[in-house]
Amino acid sequence: MPNASLNIKLQRESEEPLYRQLIQQIRAQIDGGDLTAGARLPASRSLARQLNLSRISVVNAYSELRAAGYLSAQAGRGTFVARDRASSQAAQPQPPAPGTRQRATSIRQMMRLARRPGVIDFSGGAPPSEFFPVRYLQEAINQVIERDGAEALAYEAPEGYGPLRAAVRDYVRAIGIDCRVEDVLITGGAQQAIDLVLQSLLRDGDTLVTADPTYLGIIDIAEARRAQIHGAPIDEDGIRIDALENALNHLRPRLIYVMPSYQNPTGHLMPLHRRRQLVRLAARHRIPILEDEVYREFRYDGDELPPLKALDESGIVIHTNAFTKVLLPGIRIGYLVADGPYQERLARVKQAADISTPGLNQRAIHLLLERGVLAKQLERNRLELRRRRVAALAAAQRYLPAGSRWTAPGGGLFLWVELPAAGPSAAETFIAGIGRDVAFAIGRLFYTGEGGEQAMRLNFGIHQPAVIEEGFRRIGAAWAALVEEYGDVERRAVL
Amino acid sequence: MPNASLNIKLQRESEEPLYRQLIQQIRAQIDGGDLTAGARLPASRSLARQLNLSRISVVNAYSELRAAGYLSAQAGRGTFVARDRASSQAAQPQPPAPGTRQRATSIRQMMRLARRPGVIDFSGGAPPSEFFPVRYLQEAINQVIERDGAEALAYEAPEGYGPLRAAVRDYVRAIGIDCRVEDVLITGGAQQAIDLVLQSLLRDGDTLVTADPTYLGIIDIAEARRAQIHGAPIDEDGIRIDALENALNHLRPRLIYVMPSYQNPTGHLMPLHRRRQLVRLAARHRIPILEDEVYREFRYDGDELPPLKALDESGIVIHTNAFTKVLLPGIRIGYLVADGPYQERLARVKQAADISTPGLNQRAIHLLLERGVLAKQLERNRLELRRRRVAALAAAQRYLPAGSRWTAPGGGLFLWVELPAAGPSAAETFIAGIGRDVAFAIGRLFYTGEGGEQAMRLNFGIHQPAVIEEGFRRIGAAWAALVEEYGDVERRAVL
Numbered sequence: 003m004p005n006a007s008l009n010i011k012l013q014r015e016s017e018e019p020l021y022r023q024l025i026q027q028i029r030a031q032i033d034g035g036d037l038t039a040g041a042r043l044p045a046s047r048s049l050a051r052q053l054n055l056s057r058i059s060v061v062n063a064y065s066e067l068r069a070a071g072y073l074s075a076q077a078g079r080g081t082f083v084a085r086d087r088a089s090s091q092a093a094q095p096q097p098p099a100p101g102t103r104q105r106a107t108s109i110r111q112m113m114r115l116a117r118r119p120g121v122i123d124f125s126g127g128a129p130p131s132e133f134f135p136v137r138y139l140q141e142a143i144n145q146v147i148e149r150d151g152a153e154a155l156a157y158e159a160p161e162g163y164g165p166l167r168a169a170v171r172d173y174v175r176a177i178g179i180d181c182r183v184e185d186v187l188i189t190g191g192a193q194q195a196i197d198l199v200l201q202s203l204l205r206d207g208d209t210l211v212t213a214d215p216t217y218l219g220i221i222d223i224a225e226a227r228r229a230q231i232h233g234a235p236i237d238e239d240g241i242r243i244d245a246l247e248n249a250l251n252h253l254r255p256r257l258i259y260v261m262p263s264y265q266n267p268t269g270h271l272m273p274l275h276r277r278r279q280l281v282r283l284a285a286r287h288r289i290p291i292l293e294d295e296v297y298r299e300f301r302y303d304g305d306e307l308p309p310l311k312a313l314d315e316s317g318i319v320i321h322t323n324a325f326t327k328v329l330l331p332g333i334r335i336g337y338l339v340a341d342g343p344y345q346e347r348l349a350r351v352k353q354a355a356d357i358s359t360p361g362l363n364q365r366a367i368h369l370l371l372e373r374g375v376l377a378k379q380l381e382r383n384r385l386e387l388r389r390r391r392v393a394a395l396a397a398a399q400r401y402l403p404a405g406s407r408w409t410a411p412g413g414g415l416f417l418w419v420e421l422p423a424a425g426p427s428a429a430e431t432f433i434a435g436i437g438r439d440v441a442f443a444i445g446r447l448f449y450t451g452e453g454g455e456q457a458m459r460l461n462f463g464i465h466q467p468a469v470i471e472e473g474f475r476r477i478g479a480a481w482a483a484l485v486e487e488y489g490d491v492e493r494r495a496v497l
Numbered sequence: 498m499p500n501a502s503l504n505i506k507l508q509r510e511s512e513e514p515l516y517r518q519l520i521q522q523i524r525a526q527i528d529g530g531d532l533t534a535g536a537r538l539p540a541s542r543s544l545a546r547q548l549n550l551s552r553i554s555v556v557n558a559y560s561e562l563r564a565a566g567y568l569s570a571q572a573g574r575g576t577f578v579a580r581d582r583a584s585s586q587a588a589q590p591q592p593p594a595p596g597t598r599q600r601a602t603s604i605r606q607m608m609r610l611a612r613r614p615g616v617i618d619f620s621g622g623a624p625p626s627e628f629f630p631v632r633y634l635q636e637a638i639n640q641v642i643e644r645d646g647a648e649a650l651a652y653e654a655p656e657g658y659g660p661l662r663a664a665v666r667d668y669v670r671a672i673g674i675d676c677r678v679e680d681v682l683i684t685g686g687a688q689q690a691i692d693l694v695l696q697s698l699l700r701d702g703d704t705l706v707t708a709d710p711t712y713l714g715i716i717d718i719a720e721a722r723r724a725q726i727h728g729a730p731i732d733e734d735g736i737r738i739d740a741l742e743n744a745l746n747h748l749r750p751r752l753i754y755v756m757p758s759y760q761n762p763t764g765h766l767m768p769l770h771r772r773r774q775l776v777r778l779a780a781r782h783r784i785p786i787l788e789d790e791v792y793r794e795f796r797y798d799g800d801e802l803p804p805l806k807a808l809d810e811s812g813i814v815i816h817t818n819a820f821t822k823v824l825l826p827g828i829r830i831g832y833l834v835a836d837g838p839y840q841e842r843l844a845r846v847k848q849a850a851d852i853s854t855p856g857l858n859q860r861a862i863h864l865l866l867e868r869g870v871l872a873k874q875l876e877r878n879r880l881e882l883r884r885r886r887v888a889a890l891a892a893a894q895r896y897l898p899a900g901s902r903w904t905a906p907g908g909g910l911f912l913w914v915e916l917p918a919a920g921p922s923a924a925e926t927f928i929a930g931i932g933r934d935v936a937f938a939i940g941r942l943f944y945t946g947e948g949g950e951q952a953m954r955l956n957f958g959i960h961q962p963a964v965i966e967e968g969f970r971r972i973g974a975a976w977a978a979l980v981e982e983y984g985d986v987e988r989r990a991v992l
Contacts, residue, residue, distance in 0.1 A: 131647035139650065140642045147635045152626035155634065155827045190685060194851040205723065206701040219849070226849035228700065332650040332856040354721035355850065356689040357714070360858055361827040 006041035006083065010053060021059035025066055032072050032083055043073065043081045056488050062433050065115070116441030122473035124442040124460040127218070127266065128331050129415060133383045138375045139330060142366040150365065158361035160353035162188025162337070166368040170337050173371070178312030179321060185339050187348055190359050192296045192336040195322040197223050198355065199257065199292050199338065202347045204229045209255040213241040215448035215457070217266045217294065220259050233450035238409060240265065240272035243279045250287045257290055262310055264297035264414030267448045267459040271412050274307055285316045290344070292320045296327040296336075299380050300463075302388040303412035317341035325367055325376055329383075335359065335367045387415070393467030394460070394474070401471075401478035415463030418445075421456040426484040428458045431477065434484050440476035501536035501578065505548060516554035520561055527567050527578055538568065538576045551983050557928055560610070611936035617968035619937040619955040622713070622761065623826050624910060628881070630865070630874045634825060637864040641857060653856035655848035657683025657832070661863040665832050668866070673807030674816060680834050682843050685854050687791045687831040690817040692718050693850065694787050694833065695752065697842045699724045704750040708736040710943035710952070712761045712789065715754050728945035733904060735760065735767035738774045745782045752785055757805055759792035759909030762943045762954040766907050772805055780811040785839070787815045791822040791831075794875050795958075797883040798907035812836035820862055820871055824878075830854065830862045882910070888962030889955070889969070896966075896973035910958030913940075916951040921979040923953045926972065929979050935971035 010027050012020050031037045044052070046060040053060075064081050067073040074084040116125040146154050161167065167186040174181050189195040196219065204210060206228045212220055214233025224231035232253055234245040241260055249255065260280070262272040272280070284291045293310040311321035324336030340348060352358075370376050394417050395410055402408075405422035421428060428444045435441060445457025458477075462470050505522050507515050526532045539547070541555040548555075559576050562568040569579040611620040641649050656662065662681040669676050684690040691714065699705060701723045707715055709728025719726035727748055729740040736755055744750065755775070757767040767775070779786045788805040806816035819831030835843060847853075865871050889912050890905055897903075900917035916923060923939045930936060940952025953972075957965050 128652055131651055134647045134650050136642060136647050136650060140639065143638055144635065147631060152629045152631050155629050155631060155825045156626050157623055157826050190851040190855075193849075197850050201721070219852070222845070223849040226696070226846045330650045331652050332853070334851060334853070334855045350717070351721045354688075354714070354718040355692050356685040356829060358827070358829070360685075360829045360855060363855055363858070 006037050006043050008044065008049070009036070012053060012055070020055055021063045024053070024055070024059065024063040028063065028067060029072055037083050039083050041083045043083070045080065058430060058433065058484070058488060061437075062430075065433060065436070115436050118436075118439075120439050121436070122440045122465070122469055122476065124440070124462065124465070124473060126461050126464060127415075127443075128461075128464070129327070129329070129383070130464040133379070133386075134330050135370070135375055135379045138370060138379075139333070139366060142369040142373075142375075143362065145369060146362060146365040154362045154365050156361065158358040158364060160358050161349050162186065162359065163361055163364040163368060166335075166364050166371075167337075169368055169371050170339070174309075174311075174321065174323075174339055177306070178308045179339060180312075181339055185341060185345060187338045187340070187345065187352060188359050188364055189322075189324075189336045189338055189352065190356065191331070191334040192294060192322050192324040192327060193219055193223075194334075194355070194359075195324070195336045195338045196220060196259070196292065196294065197227070198348055198351050199320055199322075199340075199344075200224070200227050200229060201351050201355075202344065203290060204256045209253045210257045210259060211246065211249045211253065211255040212259040212450065213261075213265065214450050215267050215445065215454055216259070216450065217261060218448055220294075221448075221450060231450045236265075236268065236270065238270060239276045240270050241276075241280065243276070243283060246280070247283055250283070250289060255289060257292055258284055259292045259294065260310075261294045261297065263295055263307070264300055264411060264416075266297065266414070267416055267443065267445070267457075268418040269409065269411030269414045269416050271304070271307070277307065277310055278313055281310050281313045281319060284318055285314075288318065290318045290320060292322065295321065295323045297414045298323060300384070300387060300415065301413035302384045302391065311339060317343065320344060325371065329376060329379055330367075333363050333367065335363055387413075387463050390462050390465065390467060390470060393470045394462035397471045397474035401474040403478060403481050415461050417460045417462055419458050419460060420445075421458065421481070423456055425456075426481055427455045429455070430484055431458070431481050434480035435477055438476045438480045440473050440480065442477065501532050501538050503539065503544070504531070507548060507550070515550055516558045519548070519550070519554065519558040523558065523562055524567055532578045534578050536578045538578070540575065553925060553928065553979070553983060557925075560928060560931075610931045613931075613934075615934050616931070617935045617960070617964055617971065619935070619957065619960070619968060621956050621959060622910075622938075623956075623959070624822070624824070624878070625959040628874070628878045629825050630870055633865060633870045633874075634828070634861060637861040637868075637870075638857065641860040641864060645860065649857045649860055651856065653853040653859060655853050656844050657681065657854065658856055658859040658863060661830075661859050661866075662832075664863055664866050665834070669804075669806070669816065669818075669834055672801070673803045674834060675807075676834055680836060680840060682833045682835070682840065682847060683854050683859055684817075684819075684831045684833055684847065685851065686826070686829040687789060687817050687819040687822060688714055688718075689829075689847075689850070689854075690819070690831045690833045691715060691754070691787065691789065692722070693843055693846050694815055694817075694835075694839075695719070695722050695724060696846050696850075697839065698785060699751045704748045705752045705754060706741065706744045706748065706750040707754040707945065708756075708760065709945050710762050710940065710949055711754070711945065712756060713943055715789075716943075716945060726945045728948075731760075731763065731765065733765060734771045735765050736771075736775065738771070738778060741775070742778055745778070745784060750784060752787055753779055754787045754789065755805075756789045756792065758790055758802070759795055759906060759911075761792065761909070762911055762938065762940070762952075763913040764904065764906030764909045764911045766799070766802070769802055772802065773808055776805050776808045776814060779813055780809075783813065785813045785815060787817065790816065790818045792909045793818060795879070795882060795910065796908035797879045797886065806834060812838065815839060820866065824871060824874055825862075828858050828862065830858055882908075882958055885957050885960065885962060885965060886912075888965045889957035892966045892969035896969040898973060898976050910956050912955040912957055914953050914955060915940075916953070916976065918951055920951075921976055922950045924950070925979055926953070926976050929975035930972055933971045933975045935968050935975065937972065 012023050046057055050057040050060045068075055071084055073081050075081050116123045166188055167183050170186045171181050171183050200223055209230040210224055211232050211234060213236045216233055232249055234241050234249050262277060264271055291310055295309050309321055311319040321339040326333045326335045398408055403422055407420045408417055432444050443459040445454035507518050541552055545552040545555045563570055566579055568576050570576050611618045661683055662678050665681045666676050666678050695718055704725040704727060705719055706727050706729060708731045711728055727744055729736050729744050759766055786805060790804050804816055806814040816834040821828045821830045893903055898917055902915045903912055927939050938954040940949035
């Protein structure tokens with residue numbers, strides 16, 4: 003197998019980070035045919051020496067190129083130009099908008115590395131699969147088919163299956179939302195709910211304001227729907243009212259998107275006074291709020307707080323949740339509660355989007371709700387999550403770098419950690435962590451713009467306490483090794 | 498109960514049809530409180546006399562107002578201002594764009610009337626529920642849950658369940674489409690597939706060209722997505738190439754949408770030479786075609802023709818179909834086949850739209866496909882549809898007005914009938930038909946602009962031969978009664 007002869011010229015005065023220059027030049031040589039399939043690349047250590055670069059820059063570049071299909075690694079033998087690079091080129095024919103593409107690529111790459119067998123993966127957003135009431139669902143599906151026959155498999159009304167809408171009405175009334183059946187729209191999970199709201203209220207180029215950091219899905223939707231997205235900074239109570247007011251005054255957004263309970267990614271719970279301030283501010287500016295309460299039922303500490311919609315006297319809050327987020331994410335049943343003026347357009351957009359959410363799935367969830375299976379399962383999940391939270395906090399205390407900061411979450415799946423400002427970044431720690439078979443979500447993915455370089459989101463909820471401990475130990479070790487090997491100064495110059 | 502005192506002033510020189518003026522004035526008096534809940538309206542015959550209007554105008558106006566919740570009818574007692582009009586007002590707070598709203602209202606109204614018990618309903622678009630392989634699906638779901646457990650209920654990849662994508666690849670290869678697994682995207686039915694394509698390729702205000710008449714769903718999507726839609730006229734081979742070329746030259750559309758096989762609503766099959774012309778024309782103009790082949794498997798006469806995508810050498814055709822259209826509409830599984838340049842953006846828009854299509858549904862359909870259950874069921878359905886088509890053609894010949902025109906379809910569910918130009922319109926016949934417990938889809942709903950006044954779409958596929966015969970008999974009788982009662986001249990002046 004030939005050794006590749008690389009021809010790399012780095013511009014040290016360029017604004018482009020050196021490792022990105024390295025990526026671009028290797029890619030260009032593969033695309034241009036100068037490097038052929040099967041050629042072996044220099045070991046990262048020797049290339050780093052040759053180019054006078056830190057080794058982590060080379061490791062990082064190789065890793066991205068592997069994720070993009072340009073290179074392949076063979077354990078103990080080295081790194082090679084991939085045999086199937088032709089097809090990976092074909093999949094990337096258009097030069098897309100840079101922000102969009104880079105983010106999407108980063109996520110895909112990250113997820114791919116995190117899924118390697120043997121990796122303790124804290125990067126995902128899903129609840130643990132042992133929380134799913136699989137048998138109960140199976141039973142419910144069978145009963146629905148026995149009861150309704152072909153009707154369960156025909157088109158459902160776009161607004162949703164009537165009895166499920168009524169059950170949702172009862173459910174949200176119990177948390178203080180004044181609601182009629184007609185105000186409820188069943189959706190394909192909370193993600194579709196959010197997307198329908200954006201499509202109903204925003205035109206191309208309109209602005210949406212959210213917290214920074216925020217849910218990754220809203221950033222994806224804004225990009226896909228060509229909306230401008232602006233993140234107002236948060237404090238420990240959630241989105242900052244002064245910053246939000248400033249945004250409302252200057253950006254004239256069409257929508258505010260927030261997650262008041264156990265926000266993804268930070269885990270923050272917005273206290274009652276901030277909830278009131280937020281609703282009042284939005285009402286004064288007549289700008290609708292979409293509140294995403296998908297983590298609401300993951301509460302394991304403290305009192306239950308009313309959703310924004312329960313505090314809303316002017317009908318400007320749209321409320322979304324998904325029973326299935328906490329229990330059966332893949333079954334894709336969520337809902338929107340919105341007042342009349344929004345409801346009609348939402349129903350029309352929903353019908354255009356996919357006619358209706360599968361009726362069989364709606365009917366099965368309705369049966370589970372009616373029988374109290376979901377409530378019972380939630381109770382069990384909460385106890386288990388609390389146990390895992392205890393383990394995560396203890397492991398963070400013991401293994402994460404001195405000077406890291408986090409807040410103990412009162413609900414949700416995530417621990418949001420800020421690494422010490424002077425040390426390695428979360429992205430660097432991620433790459434080093436992959437080498438030690440541990441993964442987490444890099445904080446800056448959750449920012450609409452800059453920020454989050456030192457932050458990481460850890461989904462501790464999906465692992466048993468012993469696994470959490472071992473995973474946190476690996477992260478701490480990866481970080482310590484980075485500091486040891488490169489020190490702070492050179493590294494900061496690279497990434 | 499008080500008799501309402503109506504204060505109606507019709508402007509005969511206005512462009513607004515008289516029956517619409519009547520609707521608006523009654524509505525205004527209800528909204529304004531001049532007519533109160535429970536008040537009885539004059540009988541249609543006496544109001545018609547009083548206003549010097551044809552009775553059908555009054556019947557039509559009352560009927561629309563009933564459908565909109567303003568009036569209620571009590572058999573044998575008369576027509577009253579509805580008690581729940583307050584809530585029907587709340588549901589319609591915003592004055593929407595007229596075209597959009599009128600069409601949506603018409604459809605909802607029509608569907609509501611058609612669903613009255615006892616009505617022989619030819620208006621729907623769905624296949625008959627006795628075609629659904631309910632037990633096989635139940636079995637497949639149980640086997641998937643036994644086999645995959647919680648994994649079947651976790652998030653699926655946005656592009657779809659791998660083995661189903663591979664099965665789709667094999668399926669479309671068998672009809673001549675050169676396709677890789679990566680070119681397949683699983684969607685929530687063909688409706689979501691179409692919507693994703695529009696969202697990927699069109700910005701607000703961009704233009705889409707389709708046939709006129711066309712699938713109602715594409716008109717809905719274009720309205721919901723703020724796209725301009727233009728319908729090029731058809732002949733019996735489908736969309737006219739000269740008209741399409743003219744539209745491509747003058748409107749610079751971003752997309753062409755067609756249904757080459759057994760088009761909804763006309764049932765036309767586009768012959769091979771027209772398919773070739775269409776693909777060549779689009780390639781020359783570099784405008785992508787979305788071909789919707791959801792009725793392809795409803796063929797019961799003639800040879801199978803290649804889909805446009807099989808004739809496509811430049812990668813500009815995007816192909817969509819849904820196994821579930823023909824078999825299990827409510828399970829919502831469709832797919833898109835598109836070349837690389839489109840695929841990446843489609844996958845991103847899909848992920849933003851709803852993260853993924855329910856994995857359990859995908860896995861169950863995959864199992865049914867693999868076992869040949871879908872193929873076998875399709876064969877059975879075809880034979881039965883052919884039998885119903887024979888019945889529909891015989892009944893049309895026997896009962897529909899002399900001078901009506903239709904083409905015997907070689908596939909699909911629909912008979913598209915053009916009533917005699919000089920006689921009552923399809924909308925009038927619809928209203929009269931409802932009085933005789935029969936319903937169909939009014940042709941002009943399927944037009945992007947004007948047209949189709951005399952056309953009706955009859956879904957004969959959902960009924961047994963004896964029911965088809967009785968239904969067609971009622972339509973013929975309704976039409977004849979209209980002619981009898983009002984003659985042609987007055988009626989034409991009204992509607």
